[in-house]
Amino acid sequence: MVSDLAPEVGPSRLNWRSTAGGGHLLAPPVSAFLAGWPSAGLVSVAEIDPELADTAAFCEFYGVPAEASANCVVVTGKRAGEVKYAACMVLATDRADVNGAVRRLLDVRKASFAPMSEAVELTGMEYGGITPIGLPAGWPVLVSAEVAAAGPVVIGSGLRRSKLLLDGALLGDLPGAEVVAELSQR
Template structure:
């Protein structure tokens, strides 16, 4: 049964509505059967615009940000997934978890080229296998979560628990802090 999330036009997963790395991961697993997509105007890809347009609560969405930690010459990329109503604790919990001295958001062009996804659509589904994916436990406790699809023209909807079971995921308490 297709979930109802505000007025978001959900339909069963379609590979043409997600970025290639997302389709590869979903198609190679049982996750495709539990996934839904919503085709949207790319101008609505940003969280607040999406929430306003479709009447979504901020806790229905999860943002995925790519960070880069550094310890000397060693660079350690990772992704952080937090509820849309919060911000990732990049300089605290993320920095300690990655065991780095400095941590910041990765440059946009680099993140896009490394993920094969569009800026504003990056999702934890289908990220490079070597990257840790840090997910706030609050995300995994949501019945359904709206995340990027890898494209700005659609959103992917999955049970929150599924995001905690993706390859490379580390579930952390307190990753998302009040915005």
């Protein structure tokens, strides 16, 4: 179980438990996806103060190193009238190369962060808690090579009141996922 990895991500202010018993801590699309994902047993959830969901505040209060925390950003772009979306996973120490790597991978003229209301509506998740687990079918999940190689990482749960813990390499196993070597910028 991933909760065995909890000591690797910081002091034990977080009570990690199986996602199977933590449904109230998961956004509905996340819970639905985990119910059918063979790797779900390798994912743990912990309740947090929703006021501390933003990465910097979370890492500081809970003692989780930024290099053990990964952010999910929803990016959008358009080509020939077709709107495309993708989720990008980068370490909290980095930022996604939206107008370089992401734009090329989406094959759009210009890529930008999706507006908050649009990201929330399309994902069925809370802003500040969006995760690549349980995204709409067909969305690419672009995982930076740094996240995939990080070992245990803390990510969103779809809600601001909890976080997930899993090995970053598992994110490359999500539907539509691709590990991208040059996705991150420092």
